Amino acid sequence: MSYQNFTGNNSLARKSMIALILLTIGLSGARFALLGGNLPVHRYLYVAVPGVRNYLEYGGHGLLVFDMDDHFKFIKRIATSGLDDRGQPSNVKGIAVSLYTHCIYISTIQTVQCIDLLTEKQVWEKSYEKGCDRLSISPDGRTIYLPSFEGDDWKVLDAKTGTVLHNVVTHSGSHNTIYGPDGKKVYLEGLRSDYLTIVNTSDHRIASEVGPFANHIRPFTIDARQSRCFVNVDSLLGFEIGDLQTGKKTAHIEVQGFHTGPVKRHGCPSHGIGLTPDEQEIWLADAFNESIHIFDVRKKEPLQTGSIKLSDQPGWITFSVDGQYAMPSTGDIIDVKMKKIVASLRDETGAMVQSEKMVEVQFAGRSLVRAGDQFGIGRGSP
Numbered sequence: 001m002s003y004q005n006f007t008g009n010n011s012l013a014r015k016s017m018i019a020l021i022l023l024t025i026g027l028s029g030a031r032f033a034l035l036g037g038n039l040p041v042h043r044y045l046y047v048a049v050p051g052v053r054n055y056l057e058y059g060g061h062g063l064l065v066f067d068m069d070d071h072f073k074f075i076k077r078i079a080t081s082g083l084d085d086r087g088q089p090s091n092v093k094g095i096a097v098s099l100y101t102h103c104i105y106i107s108t109i110q111t112v113q114c115i116d117l118l119t120e121k122q123v124w125e126k127s128y129e130k131g132c133d134r135l136s137i138s139p140d141g142r143t144i145y146l147p148s149f150e151g152d153d154w155k156v157l158d159a160k161t162g163t164v165l166h167n168v169v170t171h172s173g174s175h176n177t178i179y180g181p182d183g184k185k186v187y188l189e190g191l192r193s194d195y196l197t198i199v200n201t202s203d204h205r206i207a208s209e210v211g212p213f214a215n216h217i218r219p220f221t222i223d224a225r226q227s228r229c230f231v232n233v234d235s236l237l238g239f240e241i242g243d244l245q246t247g248k249k250t251a252h253i254e255v256q257g258f259h260t261g262p263v264k265r266h267g268c269p270s271h272g273i274g275l276t277p278d279e280q281e282i283w284l285a286d287a288f289n290e291s292i293h294i295f296d297v298r299k300k301e302p303l304q305t306g307s308i309k310l311s312d313q314p315g316w317i318t319f320s321v322d323g324q325y326a327m328p329s330t331g332d333i334i335d336v337k338m339k340k341i342v343a344s345l346r347d348e349t350g351a352m353v354q355s356e357k358m359v360e361v362q363f364a365g366r367s368l369v370r371a372g373d374q375f376g377i378g379r380g381s382p
Contacts, residue, residue: 042364043321045072047065047345048092049092051329054090081111081125082108082111090111091108092106092357093134093149094135094357095359096144098159101116107133108132110132112125118368129148130151132146132147134147134177135177137159138201140183142159143201150173152174170206172190173190173191175191176189177189183201185199194233195212196231211247213240214249215233215235215236221377228242229242232268234268237270238254239270240253253295255286255304258289272316272328276378281297282294285315286314287313287314287315290330291309292328294306317329318373321370323379324336329355331346331353
């Protein structure tokens with residue numbers, strides 16, 4: 001029987017039989033599609049805890065999985081390691097997913113652990129000199145940039161093994177890291193620097209800097225074309241914008257209509273910023289007022305358009321891949337179009353879950369087909 005004749009019959013019974021056979025032998029969703037069938041894509045949110053310092057009251061310890069297609073219902077808790085010298089869970093510092101290795105990576109203050117998402121077993125865990133902070137993975141899933149814990153350098157790791165391949169030294173207080181969507185550049189933020197550092201991935205050398213900004217940079221994000229960065233800075237309830245091509249700061253934006261005051265964590269008014277995937281809006285964290293502020297950034301001068309009250313003080317924000325949901329670290333799930341909280345993350349006991357380290361993973365059957373990121377990076381056409 002020819003391939004064309006076999007796939008030409010569209011009867012439901014034949015398609016069901018094909019699906020059963022292919023799932024039994026573990027054929028990937030992509031290959032199944034080539035044979036004329038469809039495996040539905042399902043979205044899950046993976047949340048690493050303790051993801052707010054080492055506070056166990058916000059979800060305990062582990063990797064929590066939520067069903068994004070069923071009102072963010074709690075599915076399961078995957079055991080993780082990442083313990084300190086006393087055997088207590090360490091602060092989770094970052095999270096990333098590789099389709100190449102089909103693994104999820106969790107960095108804590110001391111170690112990076114690699115967990116296979118298909119078997120849910122740990123593949124490796126390694127400690128690194130000077131500790132670890134918020135890692136980022138290359139678009140092809142093969143390379144990790146790992147900052148030391150507020151130290152002097154970033155280590156370049158092989159994602160399969162965790163082996164150190166290179167070191168990038170900045171002496172900036174290494175902290176947050178974003179791998180560019182084109183895989184050619186990495187953006188490095190240090191707690192002690194007013195400049196954003198740009199590194200070429202071809203040779204892992206510093207290529208340029210952006211700034212100076214008004215103060216030390218904290219969380220930041222970039223657009224898909226890698227033309228602009230949007231940064232939080234110390235002492236500012238607001239954000240600044242930099243041109244990634246010229247290296248100049250281009251805008252200073254302050255939140256209007258709100259006062260600031262003491263915050264629980266991070267020591268700065270705005271710690272958390274995300275660009276909607278369609279790159280139309282910036283969503284900005286405001287810890288003191290327990291709010292998210294929204295700015296239209298389609299024009300040269302950003303326009304403040306509204307605010308959303310949250311259940312607690314936010315310290316981070318990211319988005320679902322399709323831009324349907326905004327996900328601040330408070331565990332509130334916000335419908336981006338309605339600008340309304342529509343769900344909340346709760347664990348198996350019903351307790352509220354909070355974390356600054358979460359990432360979307362999409363499956364077709366048993367195959368990973370897409371992964372989001374923890375940063376709120378723009379996804380417009382590169």
